[in-house]
Amino acid sequence: MRTDGGSRSPFQAASGVWPPWREILAASADTGTALARHLPVDAAEVDQVARRYPIRVNPYYLHLIGSPDDGLFAQAVPQLAELADQDGLVDPLAEEAHSPVRNLVHRYEDRVLWLVSSECAMICRFCTRKRRVGRSVPPEDERLALGLAYIRDHREIRDVLLSGGDPLLLEDERLAWILGSLRVIPHVEILRLGTRVPCTLPQRITPDLCRLLTKHQPLYLMTHFNHPAEITAEAAAACGSLADAGIPLANQTVLLKRVNDDPDLMIELMRKLVSIRVRPYYLHQLDFTRGASHFRTPIASGLEIIAALRRRTSGLCVPHYVVDLPGGGGKIQLAPETIVAEEGGILLIRTHHGEVIRYPAGRNKR
Ligand SMILES: *Cc1c(COP(=O)(O)O)cnc(C)c1O
Secondary structure, eight states, X not given: OOSOOTTTSSSOGGGTOOOOHHHHHHTOBOSHHHHHTTSSOOHHHHHHHHHHSOOOBOXXXXXXXXXXXXXXXXXXXXXXXXXXXXXXXXXXXXXTTTOSBTXXXXXXXXXXXXXXXXXXXXXXXXXXXXXXXXXSOOOOHHHHHHHHHHHHHOTTOOXXXXXXXXXXXXXXXXXXXXXXXXXXXXXXXXXXXXXXXXHHOGGGOOHHHHHHHHTTOSEEEEEOOOSGGGOOHHHHHHHHHHHHTTOOEEEEEEOOTTTXXXXXXXXXXXXXXXXXXXXXEEEEOOOOBTTOGGGOOXXXXXXXXXXXXXXXXXXXXXXXXXXXXXXGTEEEEEOOOOEEEEETTEEEEXXXXXXXXXXXXXXXXX
């Protein structure tokens, strides 16, 4: 990870002073030529991929990237493998089919996923919504009104998860309007924001934003960190001000080949998250997204990571390992097998150290 920051970044990060987030975002690299000014890439190759899947790397994230094999490079920099992938699915979770109104996915009874933004502070190469992020138009007022009407009409919805794109790329006023409109619906208890901004553009977490979010509690913020090098002083400050504002923070990590598919690295990441007051929530098996299959890992690798976390660190550091089944089957938790066998009402349970211990199953007698 680079720490000097200044020489290849449009901004002098070495001083630790960044301009306002809009300015950082506006200086993002979005062409091969711009990226090649900072990183060892072939500009023509990058542009070839970008014609199909847009690129955006903002100067903050750019200054964290060191060498092509450091785990941050691959998350941000396009590769030709994206174009070669023809097996992946354009909409791997059948979100469009589960959308009663456009941009709103109602798959689980008591909660909805509402895509209120189409922009991100960085376009991740493994994005599950590669089909739309950075190129679809954001829902305009009439479409938002349709989503709100749907939520108002469905009293079983008690939890609304705003995503996109990234909802924190909306202006404060627009976000305030959306949150305020949801808050007056009596059956909506929980609001959630799914955002990568604390990781990719922590400067977006301003005092004004924290005040805005505090007003709409209970509101949970779901962050997305994938690598320990992403937990910088800036990210820690952003998460700290959110936590101080009373916003509970939970993290979703995507398991990515050659980026974070390593138990030691994952332990470091989860511990660092807990130390900045972010509770690990999900470890996601990569979806079958077209253009991202070069990031896929075997299921065994995820199970091995969970086993290592269980064995070597606290329960607070262990996320649920989930696979979101193709076609809309939903998120299913996978866990290493701990019950070895059952013999006459006695379970044989394997400890984290491989020992097998007998434990009564405790069945009710008929
Ligand atoms: C992940 C997801 C949610 C939220 O699920 P939780 O398991 O409650 O975090 C809601 N709707 C959709 C469509 C999702 O994919």
